[in-house]
Amino acid sequence: MYKWVLIGVLALALTGTAIWGVNERREKNDIQMQAENNYQRSFHELTYRMDTLHDKIGGTLAMNSRDSLSPQLAEIWRLSSEAHTDVGQLPLALLPFEKTEKFLTNIGDFTYKTAVRDLDKEPLSEEEMQRLEKLHDQAGQIKNELRNVQNTVLGNNLHWTDVELALSDDENDHSDNTIISSFQSVEDTTGGFSEEKNFNNGALPSSNEEHKFEGVTGERINQKQAKKIAANAFNLNTITGIEGGKSGKGSDVPLYSLSYQKDGESGYADVSQKGGHILTLMMQREREEPKLGLHDAQQKAEEFLKKQKLSNMEMVQSSQYDSVGIFFFVPVQDDVRIYADIVQVKVALDNGDILGLNSRDYFMNHHERQLEKPKLTEKEATENLNQNVTVQETHLALIENDTHEETLVYEIMGTRNNDTYRIYVNANTGKEEEIEKQTTTEARFLQTT
Amino acid sequence: MRQRQIRLYKWICAGFILFSVVAVSPLETNAFSDQVIQHGATGDDVVELQARLQYAGFYNGKIDGVFGWGTYWALRNFQYEFGMEIDGVAGQQAKDKLAANTKYDKAFVMQQIQEGNTFTYYGGTPQEQQVKKRGNGGSGGGGSDNEKAPNTSAVNVPNGYSQNDIKLIANAVNGEARGEPYVGKVAVAAVILNRVEDPSFPNTISGVIFEPRAFTAVADGQIWLTPDESAKQAVLDAINGWDPSGGAIYYFNPNTATSPWIWSRQQIKTIGEHIFCM
Numbered sequence: 001m002y003k004w005v006l007i008g009v010l011a012l013a014l015t016g017t018a019i020w021g022v023n024e025r026r027e028k029n030d031i032q033m034q035a036e037n038n039y040q041r042s043f044h045e046l047t048y049r050m051d052t053l054h055d056k057i058g059g060t061l062a063m064n065s066r067d068s069l070s071p072q073l074a075e076i077w078r079l080s081s082e083a084h085t086d087v088g089q090l091p092l093a094l095l096p097f098e099k100t101e102k103f104l105t106n107i108g109d110f111t112y113k114t115a116v117r118d119l120d121k122e123p124l125s126e127e128e129m130q131r132l133e134k135l136h137d138q139a140g141q142i143k144n145e146l147r148n149v150q151n152t153v154l155g156n157n158l159h160w161t162d163v164e165l166a167l168s169d170d171e172n173d174h175s176d177n178t179i180i181s182s183f184q185s186v187e188d189t190t191g192g193f194s195e196e197k198n199f200n201n202g203a204l205p206s207s208n209e210e211h212k213f214e215g216v217t218g219e220r221i222n223q224k225q226a227k228k229i230a231a232n233a234f235n236l237n238t239i240t241g242i243e244g245g246k247s248g249k250g251s252d253v254p255l256y257s258l259s260y261q262k263d264g265e266s267g268y269a270d271v272s273q274k275g276g277h278i279l280t281l282m283m284q285r286e287r288e289e290p291k292l293g294l295h296d297a298q299q300k301a302e303e304f305l306k307k308q309k310l311s312n313m314e315m316v317q318s319s320q321y322d323s324v325g326i327f328f329f330v331p332v333q334d335d336v337r338i339y340a341d342i343v344q345v346k347v348a349l350d351n352g353d354i355l356g357l358n359s360r361d362y363f364m365n366h367h368e369r370q371l372e373k374p375k376l377t378e379k380e381a382t383e384n385l386n387q388n389v390t391v392q393e394t395h396l397a398l399i400e401n402d403t404h405e406e407t408l409v410y411e412i413m414g415t416r417n418n419d420t421y422r423i424y425v426n427a428n429t430g431k432e433e434e435i436e437k438q439t440t441t442e443a444r445f446l447q448t449t
Numbered sequence: 450m451r452q453r454q455i456r457l458y459k460w461i462c463a464g465f466i467l468f469s470v471v472a473v474s475p476l477e478t479n480a481f482s483d484q485v486i487q488h489g490a491t492g493d494d495v496v497e498l499q500a501r502l503q504y505a506g507f508y509n510g511k512i513d514g515v516f517g518w519g520t521y522w523a524l525r526n527f528q529y530e531f532g533m534e535i536d537g538v539a540g541q542q543a544k545d546k547l548a549a550n551t552k553y554d555k556a557f558v559m560q561q562i563q564e565g566n567t568f569t570y571y572g573g574t575p576q577e578q579q580v581k582k583r584g585n586g587g588s589g590g591g592g593s594d595n596e597k598a599p600n601t602s603a604v605n606v607p608n609g610y611s612q613n614d615i616k617l618i619a620n621a622v623n624g625e626a627r628g629e630p631y632v633g634k635v636a637v638a639a640v641i642l643n644r645v646e647d648p649s650f651p652n653t654i655s656g657v658i659f660e661p662r663a664f665t666a667v668a669d670g671q672i673w674l675t676p677d678e679s680a681k682q683a684v685l686d687a688i689n690g691w692d693p694s695g696g697a698i699y700y701f702n703p704n705t706a707t708s709p710w711i712w713s714r715q716q717i718k719t720i721g722e723h724i725f726c727m
Contacts, residue, residue, distance in 0.1 A: 039661075081652075088651035091661035098649035105648030167662060167708075250715030250727040251695050257718055259632065268632035268693060268720075280693050282686070284631035284679070290492070293484030295538065319489035319605040326607075326689050344690045358691045392522060413518075418510055420518035439609040440489075441517040444602055 032161055039090060039160030043153070046086035047146045053079045053107070054139040061129070061136060069124075073115035080108040091164045092183065099187055100142060107135050113403060145186040152178055213253040215341075215366035218275025223256055226271040230258035233281050234267040235353070246273075253363070255279065272363065278308060281357040287323040290349035294318050297325040300352045301345040305329060310343060310359065319440065323349050331362070333371060337397040340365040340406065369398070374408055374427030381410040381425045384432075389414040389421060399424055401433045409433055480548035486539035490516045491601050498539055500558050501551040502527060504572040512558060512570055514601025562602045607688045614654055616676075618642075618684045621658045623676035624666025626723070631679055633721035636694035638687035640725070643698050650698070694718075697725035 056076045063069055084104045110131065114124060124132070152158065158179055166177040221229075223246075227239040236242070241262060247255040247270075254273040260266065270280040292300075298315055305313055313329040314337065329343045346356030374381075374396065382391050393413040401407045409424040424433040480501075486494050495516045502508035502523045507530075510519035521537045528535045531546050539547075557576055561568040567581040606612060618638055626637045644650040644657040651657050659667060666672045694700070695717040702722050706712075714726035 085651065085656065088656050088660050101649040164662065245719065247695065247718045248716035248726075250697075250717040255695070255718070257720070259630070261630070266631055268630070270693065270695070280691060282632050282635060282691065282693060284682075293486065293494075294490045295485035295487050298487070317489065318487060319607065320491045321605055321685055322491075325489070328690075342690070346686070346689075356686065356691060358689075360692060361690070392525075415518075415522060418519055420522070438518050440605060440607075441513070441515040441603045442606045442612055443511075443513065444599060444604050445612060 036159055036161045042086045042089040043160065044150065046083055046090070047143075047150045049079050049083040049086065050139065050143045050146050053083065054136070054143045057107075057132065057136040057139055061132060069119055070115050073111045077108050077111040077115055080104045080111065084108070091160060091167065103138060103142065107139070110135065142186060145182070149179065149182040149186065152182060213272075213364050215363035216253055216272045216274050216277055218277075220274055221256075221271075221276040225276060226256035226273075227258055229271050229276050229278065230260075230267070230269040233269055233278055233354075233357075234260060234283065236260070236267075253279070270360075277359070277363055278357060279360045279363055281354070283353070283355045287348055288350040290320075290323045292325075292347075292349045292352050294320055294325045294349075297347040297349055297352060298327055300347050300354065301325075301327045301329075304345060304354045304357070305343070308357070308359070310362065313343065316342075320349065324355060325349055331366070333369060335396055336371055336408065337395055337411065338366075338369070339397055339399050369406075371398070371408065374410070376410075376425075376427055376430055378410060381427060381430060382412060384430055385412070385414065385423065385425070386416070388416050389423070390416070392420075396427065397424070399433065401426075407433060480553060481539075481544045485541075486516060486544075488516050488518075488521050488537060489605060491605060493600055494539075495520070496558060496562065496601065497553055497555070498524070498544075498547070500553050500570045501547045503570045504551040504553070505547075506571065511603070512562070512568070513603035514562065515603040515605055517603075559600065562600065565602065607685065610688055615681060615684050615688070617658065618654060618687075619676040619680040620672050620674075621664060621666060622683055623674060623680040624671035625664055626680075626721075627671075627674075629721040629723065631683060632693050633723060634680055634683035635686045635691055636697070636720050636723070636725060637700065638684045639692040639694045640697050640700055642687055643692070643694070643696060647698050693720060694725040697727065699727070700725045 053076060056072060056079065060069065060072050060076070063072060081104075084101060087101050087104070114128065156178065160179065163177060163179050166180060223244045224239070227242045227244055230242060231237070231239045234242075242258050242260045245257045247253075247257065255270045256273060257268070257270055259268045265285040266283070268280070268282045269278055271278055298318060302313070302315070305311075310329075310331075312331050312333070314332045315327055316330050316337065317328040319326050325347045327345045327347070329345065330337045330339055331341050332338070341362045343362045344356070344358040345354065347353070348355050378394050382394065385391065391412055391414050395411045397409055397411040398406055399409055399411075408427045410427050412423040412425060414421050414423055420438040422436045422438055424435070425431070426433050481494055481497060484490075484494050486498055491514055493514070496512060496514040498516070499508055499510070499512045499514070499520055502520070503512060505527065507527045508520060508523035510517075510523075524539060524543065525535050525537045527547070528537075528543060533542055533546070551572065554576070558568075558570060561580060565583045567583070569579045570576075571579065604612065606615070618641055621641060622634050622638050626634045629637070641654065641657055645652060645654055651660055658664065658672075662668065664672070697717050699711065699714050700723045701708075701711045703724055704722070711726075716724055716726045718725055
């Protein structure tokens with residue numbers, strides 16, 4: 001009797017576990033299938049869009065009338081951006097798949113620039129047509145490769161979730177996974193042309209090319225000198241306790257990195273090996289309630305900049321974040337604000353200590369510039385603005401326009417109803433280079449926790 | 450021409466209000482602290498500044514305790530109308546003029562802010578008519594811990610990033626670099642922002658963070674741990690321009706890195722446990 005009860009209970013438990021297990025497994029499969037389907041959708045969309053992209057570029061090349069050229073270019077731009085999003089959703093991040101993404105960015109930049117241009121006044125040049133021709137070839141190659149991968153994926157019923165598994169394996173050889181190896185071959189094809197000189201030309205200049213660090217001048221210093229400079233900035237009397245290191249090959253400018261840590265306080269500084277300029281300074285500690293206003297803090301920041309031999313700087317933005325104030329300064333040359341050389345300073349509002357300096361941009365871009373007189377007067381520049389915008393303030397400024405050239409502009413602060421806009425009007429042509437609505441504040445969300 | 454008309458109109462308005470205020474109430478003393486209030490400031494003084502500017506009809510925005518552009522233009526108009534130097538900075542003279550010419554009911558204004566009500570503070574209109582209580586309120590007011598209620602109803606956000614964007618990046622930074630020194634957290638946040646700009650990566654913050662296999666903390670769910678305060682501050686610094694990574698778009702922990710490919714990248718520097726590279 002007792003035995004049978006036990007058997008009954010055990011049998012019940014076993015059935016229960018089995019049912020639970022089956023359910024569990026089904027749920028897991030469902031979730032995995034969902035993830036797999038997301039990957040599949042991104043991948044098939046990518047191939048479809050590359051295909052359409054190729055056709056559209058081909059269409060552009062054959063097109064005669066300029067009227068339809070601009071919409072066509074805009075369409076290519078849209079497709080390339082969507083294809084870029086698709087790539088970003090595939091589990092390829094640690095694969096060297098960046099050349100294909102770069103290709104998409106490049107074609108996007110090229111078509112955007114040409115699509116927004118008035119092609120009646122300035123039609124596509126011979127050079128641009130050649131470039132488009134080349135992009136067409138490249139798109140074709142990528143398309144073919146992708147279609148091949150797609151064929152294998154569909155034919156062999158391959159799963160993207162397996163790619164994930166294969167990639168998370170420690171083995172360095174992924175060649176047994178068909179998807180990975182086919183994508184590598186796509187990348188190899190792309191690799192063949194991405195290094196070509198005029199391919200990268202004119203598109204988005206990768207940041208390294210313009211980072212010349214012309215502002216970094218002076219004698220080479222050794223690590224001990226760098227530590228002294230850092231100690232001074234950290235407000236320490238001694239260099240003991242400061243650890244130092246040198247930057248590696250990938251650094252765009254040779255640096256010493258100095259850091260220290262003491263009773264809940266930490267400091268970090270990047271000092272250029274040439275000239276001993278501080279490019280980055282960061283201090284972190286517990287802070288008390290703010291006692292200083294932004295205005296006083298700004299004076300501390302200005303004094304500090306003078307000590308760092310950054311002169312002729314104008315404060316263009318100040319913001320308080322709880323117990324710190326952050327100030328943006330730009331150098332002013334001939335009454336022109338040079339926005340490329342922007343410097344940020346962070347000041348503690350409890351005692352006025354300098355907590356941070358960022359002058360990377362300054363030293364990267366700063367040089368004496370030849371500034372020409374603007375062709376338009378301030379009044380002429382503001383005349384063509386939207387009727388509903390009330391002009392409040394105007395400055396001359398040097399900015400990078402959307403084709404990354406330094407452009408002399410009138411920086412106009414204007415209001416429309418309760419909104420404030422920063423409008424950049426080209427000081428020579430009167431073209432509106434850029435309009436930014438100023439959102440510097442946001443309502444605090446009431447915590448729901 | 451039109452502008453001049455508006456100015457004239459404002460003048461008359463201001464004059465009228467000014468007259469009525471002076472006539473009705475005795476001068477208020479001990480307004481504002483010593484602080485010179487300028488663009489970007491937050492806190493009690495800013496609340497008072499906005500309330501007083503609104504009382505006199507110069508400021509139509511929300512009284513939220515953050516000195517934004519709206520407050521700036523209102524203050525400049527005030528300075529213009531009262532013949533002061535127009536610099537958009539509330540120094541002693543401007544504060545005195547405001548205190549002398551407007552009323553400020555601190556208890557009322559602070560109560561509205563702390564209760565999260567929608568309200569205005571125009572002079573000459575009864576206070577009760579200017580308040581709209583927050584919908585189904587009550588429960589939210591208490592707050593879960595003993596933190597004091599905020600004295601502002603808004604915050605500064607850098608470059609148009611929402612508090613939620615900041616929180617999302619802070620989550621990622623916290624998951625990826627919890628044990629790292631502060632500067633290491635800033636560097637990780639900077640890498641996320643560098644990737645948004647980089648042509649080889651998605652163009653949005655969420656695209657970069659949730660790119661499959663890009664961050665281990667996203668893959669294993671550590672991103673959903675509650676970030677500490679330092680992660681948020683690190684993100685704020687990175688958004689404001691600091692980049693101790695030196696423009697890096699990759700980083701890895703040499704002790705746990707599984708992909709041999711990552712070693713082929715050009716290294717920039719080491720911060721804490723992470724090697725940052727191009």
